[in-house]
Amino acid sequence: EPEVTQTPSHQVTQMGQEVILRCVPISNHLYFYWYRQILGQKVEFLVSFYNNEISEKSEIFDDQFSVERPDGSNFTLKIRSTKLEDSAMYFCASSTQTGGNQPQHFGDGTRLSIL
């Protein structure tokens, strides 16, 4: 069964450094998402992306964050200057469409640790 692939599985970065989290969505999916989950807390929406542009973003997704689909397969989340509070599990998800009963399929996540 096709799946969403995220790399790396664990990223350790010094505070203030830039980090890029990578995702390969399911190949026929058109809508892409990033979520984060701070340890012990609920999953929070960051951003959705369709047709090469952001379609929705949350208050968490400030100017430090950006997303990009640099080619036909990858979808990246960049954090420009990481802060301690950015430490979390980051999930990429994709879906065939936003409406109806189409679920968002999640990757295994990237655990980001900021030192």
Place this chain on the structure above:
Amino acid sequence: AQKITQTQPGMFVQEKEAVTLDCTYDTSDPSYGLFWYKQPSSGEMIFLIYQGSYDQQNATEGRYSLNFQKARKSANLVISASQLGDSAMYFCAMRDLEGSGYALNFGKGTSLLVTP
């Protein structure tokens, strides 16, 4: 604004028994979808089941069923014949099905432990 509430931080169930995980929600959207996801200790998020607000019948997927009571705004997950591998965090989530609401809004989750 949407709100998802999962009031059970932790649940225990004996293997082969059925268990119900509670989820209540609040929304002003007339059309919405409700989802359940499973998160094992390894961390991945696994989609389990979906219920649309206008669906006439409760959703079922194998051992998972959704007890949807629209008037009470509840969408409880029922797992029948529990297995040890069902031990995980379970998250209820919802989204608007109209307009531009793309985001899944998650509850805080319920930790389920299945005992032998």
